[in-house]
Amino acid sequence: MKRILVTGGAGFIGSAVVRQLIDETEATVINADALTYAGNLESLGPARDHPRHRFEQVDIRDRAAVERLFRDHRPDAVMHLAAESHVDRSIEGPAAFVETNVTGTQNLLEAARAHWEGFEGAARDRFRFHHVSTDEVYGDLGPDEPPFSEQTPYAPSSPYSASKAASDHLVRAWHQTYGLPILITNCSNNYGPYQFPEKLIPLMILNAVEGRSLPVYGNGENIRDWLYVEDHARALRLVLENGRVGRTYNIGGRCERANLKVVQTVCQILNRLCPHPDYAYERLIEFVPDRPGHDRRYAIDDSRIARELGWAPKESFESGLEKTVQWYLDNQQWLDRVRTGEYRAWMETNYRHRVMEK
Template structure:
């Protein structure tokens, strides 16, 4: 048996593959285009491991996806590949439309053709697992209950709109064609190998470099935070036992304001890597808020706990300490990601 993972060199995808192969022997075929946020160095520990087959390519390349499905006959396709940075979607939405909508459509059609040609019992066992975001639900007021799977979709950014569209395609391919799909909508992830454009790694990297720590607006935007390895365990649970056609919200039960996240990171750095110039919080700098910035997200993760028995293993306190320590322990990774030198590493390890 084999699984096909898209976007497996990205932050969440690479953590999922590392977790998957740490839990068992089932091989992974990893399809990733290696855009700016895709980094094979995340998977350096798997170099020479026959269980990990890496293929550089785009999910919109139908011929390539067809070939991988025919050659490897995976029992599941787990779809992480996505453009995911809200700021980038505001300045350049076209890439989000192409990858998140056209790419998901291409994968669905390829998977449908593959699945329809499978003999039983392979056909009954096949799954298309679509990994999505809580941002499709829009923004919550302070007094609103957390997002449940029954919430209406109200996306507010080009990013979240493109992910909402992909969710709807997945639902439609199940309803119309019977494709056995699973969808998970997850809250903000953090942890090792996170590209330093997102809040937590950006704060760590900037603080260590003595640079300003930019905080949008008043910093009171609230998000639910989930340690990335907990996300990986939730996906394994849904893939193993989730009901076909269902959506499962995955959250960490950790609602926190952005400014409190930044202050927590500063306090941990003060403890673990003190700066002679003073506390890192001196670097906090409030900047103009981004357009259409959603005020609050929160995930109601009771369904996945009730049906599949899953809960996050990490609290925010334990997860953020592990994360800060990982960045302190891996300065070379950060430097290469920032400089682009990791692309030279890819050439050295894998060829053209």
């Protein structure tokens, strides 16, 4: 594929995809991002100024702007990662999640359909619309229930996961109704370099280094499967290149951990890499009131992508987390620039009833 349109390509996962496409393929990448609070062109590294990288500041809620993207760049494939993705923010303001994740996806689907229908022959056969989603659409698992498979019924719990479930259904409907050649992937919790610091792992790293409270929701026993972002990006590229049209693939890190265990592991790594002279970082852990609708457990059965496409994660949780912690310790300038007034206002809103200082 010579031209790949990546939506949300300045975000956490999207920027990892763009970096890999530029470093490891010959494709021209059209990077469309609205540059909201979580979008940052600095996350692209050297790919930002590469001659095969084209950046377009586009909000996918703007139908006319989306249609112009397809007219101007004529992509051979779409990798759709643009989304509002933070559960806590969706609880505070669900409308933005519906507008971006549902209406924005519908705009892309219609523009992609018109674009694809204008192709003939090999170009038409080659085109793909790859929609990147989340395991949160499947809802909640009990401690002894089997992991989510591609056949697990949808049962979203939050406004965020409900909006992503709706977008998944739209993508399938455009395939069934119009024949648009689609692919869907549902991933587990990502972590790694360049993640916006309101998410669990970077928040814990930064708070610990600054001597602030490490807020853990409820009793900390909520369990997630953790996937290193570079492993996820490799899986997304593999699905785009070799996945079966109309197929869904679950992507997981094969690493279930309770949130409390994740925070404790971050503290243990920091105790080695950046020791505090007076105390171990575990001292900063503080249990805070749980958020509404907090799912107990997510787990991924990734046997389909392993069997059909030969994918497996390269990083263990321990190796990936060590790399992640070291990256945040080494990139204070990036952090200073993304932790703007808007970020600080959000942290104040989300944790206004919780103690953040020790």
